[in-house]
Amino acid sequence: KAGVTQTPRYLIKTRGQQVTLSCSPISGHRSVSxxxxxxxxxxxxxxxxxxxxxxxxxxxxxxxxxxxxxxxxSEMNVSTLELGDSALYLCAxxxxxxxxxxxxxxxxxxxxxx
Amino acid sequence: ExxxxxxxxxxSMQEGKNYTIYCNYSTTSDRLYWYRQDPGKSLESLFVLLSxxxxxxxxxxxxxxxxxxxxxxxxxxxxxxxxxATYFCAVASRYNNNxxxxxxxxxxxxxx
Numbered sequence: 001k002a003g004v005t006q007t008p009r010y011l012i013k014t015r016g017q018q019v020t021l022s023c024s025p026i027s028g029h030r031s032v033s034x035x036x037x038x039x040x041x042x043x044x045x046x047x048x049x050x051x052x053x054x055x056x057x058x059x060x061x062x063x064x065x066x067x068x069x070x071x072x073x074s075e076m077n078v079s080t081l082e083l084g085d086s087a088l089y090l091c092a093x094x095x096x097x098x099x100x101x102x103x104x105x106x107x108x109x110x111x112x113x114x
Numbered sequence: 115e116x117x118x119x120x121x122x123x124x125x126s127m128q129e130g131k132n133y134t135i136y137c138n139y140s141t142t143s144d145r146l147y148w149y150r151q152d153p154g155k156s157l158e159s160l161f162v163l164l165s166x167x168x169x170x171x172x173x174x175x176x177x178x179x180x181x182x183x184x185x186x187x188x189x190x191x192x193x194x195x196x197x198x199a200t201y202f203c204a205v206a207s208r209y210n211n212n213x214x215x216x217x218x219x220x221x222x223x224x225x226x
Contacts, residue, residue, distance in 0.1 A: 031212040043216035105157040
């Protein structure tokens with residue numbers, strides 16, 4: 001069974017640009033969450049999608065957005081990039097139906113904003 | 115708001131020694147996770163603790179959960195170099211296991 005796949009693995013963007021990251025969950029998983037990891041702030045929850053609906057959102061500005069498609073794949077978008085958006089972005093997938101199921105993480109996308 | 119505090123943040127151990135990492139959280143939850151992260155890598159799931167009094171062991175690592183005290187521990191027995199990594203605890207929202215709040219992580223270095 002394939003794991004969680006994130007693309008691209010590495011990305012370099014310029015301030016002011018926008019970026020789209022992709023996450024394909026484990027087959028059969030309907031919940032996808034996104035996290036930002038930085039040395040200063042650690043791992044922070046961005047948002048979670050289940051069956052194409054955003055169920056919860058962390059404390060991030062509106063420049064961070066996401067969506068989920070009918071096949072459960074998810075994308076997150078960051079507009080008007082700032083230097084502080086440089087981070088490892090991780091997505092996690094879970095079945096999402098039973099609250100006691102485990103979340104599995106992808107390898108992450110390392111975004112560098114210059 | 116759910117807050118998760120982990121300590122210590124840095125831990126340097128000699129091989130063969132024992133130590134415990136602590137994870138406190140601020141609101142009611144009965145789902146706690148421990149993850150391991152190697153430099154430049156993603157998060158590897160170690161333990162899923164789902165109820166008060168849960169104890170799980172894998173090799174030299176043992177995790178426990180006390181929901182009344184809102185405390186989880188990760189105990190390392192007879193540490194070996196391969197255990198060097200950063201360890202995170204994460205507490206799930208009461209209603210959504212894929213909405214987790216993470217501790218700051220404990221960077222463990224095991225020295226020969």
